[in-house]
Amino acid sequence: MSLSDLTTLPLKAGAALRDRRVFHPSGVLCAGTITRVAPDGQGLPVVSGDVVGRISKGAGTPGSLPDFAGLAWRMQRDADAQVPWDVLMVSSTARVVLRPTRSWPAAQYSTLMPLGYRGGVFWLRARMVTPLSADGLSVDAVRDGLAAGTVDFAVEQARGSGPFTALATLSFERALCGDEPECDQPFDPTVRSGAEVTLLPDWLTSLRRAAYRNSREGRGAE
Template identity: 75%
Template sequence: MTLSELTTLPLRAGAALRNRRFFHPTGVLCAGSVTRLAPEGDGLPLVSGDVTGRLSKGAGTPGGLPDFAGLAWRMTCDADGAHPWDVLTVSSSARVVLHPVASWPAAQYSTLMPLGYRGGVYWLRAQLRTPLAGGLSLDAVRDHLASAPLEFTIEQARGNGGFTNLATLTLDREICDDEPGCDQPFDPTVRSGTDVELLPQWLTTLRKAAYRNSREGRDAGPGSAEGAKL
């Protein structure tokens, strides 16, 4: 057993006890699209296309109570090839510091870890630009999606440089986890595009073990067949 696996074993036990994922246990799975705004070849190789997304609560607090807000989306390819690319972001400050929020629009979502691409180091962040009342409530997300989309601005920064527009992310309907393309949890340590990688490598290895132990613990818990992918 590697050090990373040993260090993250408590996550497996925690997920088994909760009978759901340890990280961001509650969320809303969505369908939508991403539209590139930056010029082709400028920065990360994101391309326009359909996405599967998820809005989630990091600790799973009930109702509209404050929590760590999560935003994830999966793209089926990038500019370099047909390799799926999962992006996970969470409410933060100063790019790397987790920050609980009281509402979805109040969150500035960050990848927390930089992305390496063709010799450059990049950061991604997102911001909801659709007004959404109801605190940090998943029901508020569901109610809104029933009649209108949610739109996010996606920005990139190279190194310590300033952020610039990269794309618009639009989530337009709630979906079930048995729809095509929704059969695997989001995991950027496994799916990070063709030539994109999470940095630094040692932290990526630790994070991969953490996600794996969370999934295995959840699947081993009682009643795990129900809602395992959400």
């Protein structure tokens, strides 16, 4: 057993006990699209297309209570190949520091880890640009927003320590399902990161990969 597996083994036990995700247990699985707004060839190889995503609460606090807000989505290809690419983000500050939030639109979402692509180092962040009718961090508010129209995010990229610029618009159009076991869609950027994109640094990616794997195995998700 590797050190990464040993370190993250409690996640497997925790997921088995709860029969659900240890992190981000409450959320909404959504279908939508991503539309590239940056010039082609500038920065990360995001292309326009259909996505499946999830908007979630990190600790699963009840109702509208504050929590860490989560955002994940899967693209079916990038500019380099027909290879799935998962992106996971969480509410944060200063790119790498987790930060709880009181509402979905108030959060700034970050990958927390930079992405390597063709010799460059990039950061991704996003923010919800759709106002929701309900206050607080309620999953029901997201469902209501999807029932009324789209829930949109502005996605930005930065190279190294440079400024963030617009990359894409992420639009979720409908809810697929909630927290039922059959709706457990695992997103894992450590194994699905496009054709040439990698999470950095490598040692943290290995630890994160083991954590995701143990969590999936613990709750019986594929």
